[in-house]
Amino acid sequence: MLSWARDLATTCDIPAFIGFNASSIAQFSFLYHIPFLLSSGQLNPDGTLTDVNQLQRLSGIPGVVDIPFSSVPWLGIDEDRSESTFCGLASMYDSVLDQLDCILFNSFTEMEKEAVEALVEETGRVKMAPVGPMLLLYSSCTTTAKGESPGIIHAGSKHVLPTVNHGEIRSAGGCLEWLEGRAKHSVLYIAFGTTAWLRREDLNALARGIEASEVLFLWVVRQDLVRGHGSDNQSASCTAASAIDNILPVDFLERTKGRASFTSWAPQTRVLSHPAIGAFLTHGGWNSMLEAISNGVPMLLWPDFWDQKFHTQQAVEQWKVGLRVRIHSYCAAACKEKIDKELTVHDHELRHADAPLQLYDAAG
Numbered sequence: 001m002l003s004w005a006r007d008l009a010t011t012c013d014i015p016a017f018i019g020f021n022a023s024s025i026a027q028f029s030f031l032y033h034i035p036f037l038l039s040s041g042q043l044n045p046d047g048t049l050t051d052v053n054q055l056q057r058l059s060g061i062p063g064v065v066d067i068p069f070s071s072v073p074w075l076g077i078d079e080d081r082s083e084s085t086f087c088g089l090a091s092m093y094d095s096v097l098d099q100l101d102c103i104l105f106n107s108f109t110e111m112e113k114e115a116v117e118a119l120v121e122e123t124g125r126v127k128m129a130p131v132g133p134m135l136l137l138y139s140s141c142t143t144t145a146k147g148e149s150p151g152i153i154h155a156g157s158k159h160v161l162p163t164v165n166h167g168e169i170r171s172a173g174g175c176l177e178w179l180e181g182r183a184k185h186s187v188l189y190i191a192f193g194t195t196a197w198l199r200r201e202d203l204n205a206l207a208r209g210i211e212a213s214e215v216l217f218l219w220v221v222r223q224d225l226v227r228g229h230g231s232d233n234q235s236a237s238c239t240a241a242s243a244i245d246n247i248l249p250v251d252f253l254e255r256t257k258g259r260a261s262f263t264s265w266a267p268q269t270r271v272l273s274h275p276a277i278g279a280f281l282t283h284g285g286w287n288s289m290l291e292a293i294s295n296g297v298p299m300l301l302w303p304d305f306w307d308q309k310f311h312t313q314q315a316v317e318q319w320k321v322g323l324r325v326r327i328h329s330y331c332a333a334a335c336k337e338k339i340d341k342e343l344t345v346h347d348h349e350l351r352h353a354d355a356p357l358q359l360y361d362a363a364g
Contacts, residue, residue: 010099019096019103023286023307025130026064026115026314027073028105032093032123033061034086047074047086063118065318071309097126106132106290111319133290135269175218176270178261182216185278188339189271189297191220196283196304197227206302207249209335211256218261218271221247272297281325281339284308284315293321300325300338 021028037043041050042058049056049069057066069075074086097103107130109116120128179187188210192198198206203226210217221244244262245253253262268288272280272295281300282288289311292299299322301312315322325338 017101019100021103021105023106024115024311024314025105025107025112025119025128027307027310028093028103029064029115029119030058030061030067030310031073031089032097032119033064034090035094036060038090045087046083047072047090062122063112063114063116065314067310067313071313073306073310075309097123100126102127102129105130106134106286108132111293133294135287135291135294175261175263175266176274178218179271179274179276182276184275186216187276188213188215188217188279188281188300189266189277190217190281191266191268191288192222192225192283192302192304193285193288194222196285196308198225198304200226203247204249206335207252209339211252212336213339214259215339216259217256218263218266220264220266221262222264223247269295279339284312286311289315293319298322 034043037058037060038045040060042056042060044050057068058072059066074089103126105112105116105128107116109130112130116128116130190210210219226247244264248262253260269291271277272291277295277297279300280288280292280297281302282292284299284301284303285308289299299315301315301322302325303309303312312322312324316324323338323341325335
C-alpha cells in the first residue's frame with residue numbers, strides 16, 4: 001500500500017475508505033508493529049539493532065515468524081536513506097489504519113491465516129480482506145489477437161528484445177516454443193522481475209553455477225540486469241544476441257548451447273504453468289512468488305531489496321516452498337548445489353510435501 005496515494009486522495013478531497021496492499025499480510029503486520037519492536041527494546045530509534053549481533057531475530061509479533069534483522073525491508077535500499085525510511089515506516093502504518101475502513105491484500109487466507117487473524121484481532125477497527133492471488137483474475141481476461149491475456153505480467157517487459165534460442169534470434173515469446181517437448185520438470189526458469197539488479201561478480205557466479213549444473217534453463221536477461229549496465233550502454237544497432245551476450249560472461253551462450261534459451265521478455269504466468277518448468281530462480285518479488293505458488297513451482301530465491309528478503313524468509317522457513325541461494329555472498333559452487341537440489345531432490349520432496357501442495361490447492 002503506497003502512503004502517497006492516501007495523501008494524494010486527502011489533498012484532492014477524495015474520500016479514501018479502502019486500501020490495497022500489494023505485499024504480504026505478514027509484512028504489513030511486521031511494519032505495523034515497528035512501535036512494538038521499539039518499545040520492547042529490540043530496535044533503536046534509527047532502525048538499528050539494540051544488540052550489535054546482526055544475526056538477531058526480531059520476534060514477538062503475533063502470527064509472524066521471527067525475522068532476522070538482515071531481512072528487514074528498510075535495509076539494502078540505500079544506506080544513507082535507511083534511517084529516514086525506517087522513521088517514515090514507524091509512523092505510517094498506524095495512521096493509515098486510522099483513515100481506512102478496509103484493507104485488501106493480494107494474498108489468500110490459507111497461506112497467511114495466522115497473520116491475518118492476529119492482525120484483525122489486534123486492530124479490530126479495520127476489516128482485513130485477502131482477495132488474492134490477483135493473478136488468477138488474468139486467466140478470465142479475454143485473449144488478444146496474439147493469444148495472450150491482456151492482464152498477463154511479463155518479466156523484463158520494460159527492456160524487450162527478441163528471444164535467443166540456441167544462438168538464433170526468434171520473436172518475443174519464442175521461449176514458449178522452446179519449452180515444448182522438454183521433459184516434465186526439467187527446465188530451470190530464471191527471472192529477476194523488472195527492478196531487481198545483480199552485481200557483475202554475482203551474475204558471473206550465478207552463470208558459472210548454472211553452467212556447472214548442466215540443467216536445461218530459460219533465462220530472462222534484462223538489459224539493465226547488472227548495476228551500471230543499462231540500455232543506454234547498448235548501441236541502436238545492437239542485435240538481441242550481442243546485447244544479451246554482452247551482459248552474460250564471455251562465451252556463456254556458446255558454452256551452454258543446446259540446453260538454454262535467453263530472452264529479455266517472457267510471459268511469466270504462461271511459462272510457470274508449463275509442465276516442463278521444474279523450478280523458478282527468482283528475486284522473491286511478491287507477484288513472482290504468488291505466480292510460482294499458484295502454479296506449484298518450487299523456488300530458488302535470490303532476494304535483492306525491500307520486501308524480497310522478508311518474503312524469502314517466509315517462503316523458506318514458514319511455507320517451505322523454496323530454497324535460498326543468496327545469504328551473505330554468492331559462489332558458483334553454492335549456486336550449483338542449490339540448483340541441483342531443487343531440480344532433483346526437490347522434484348520428489350518439495351513438490352509432494354504437504355505444505356506446498358496445500359498452498360497450491362488453496363491458491364487455485
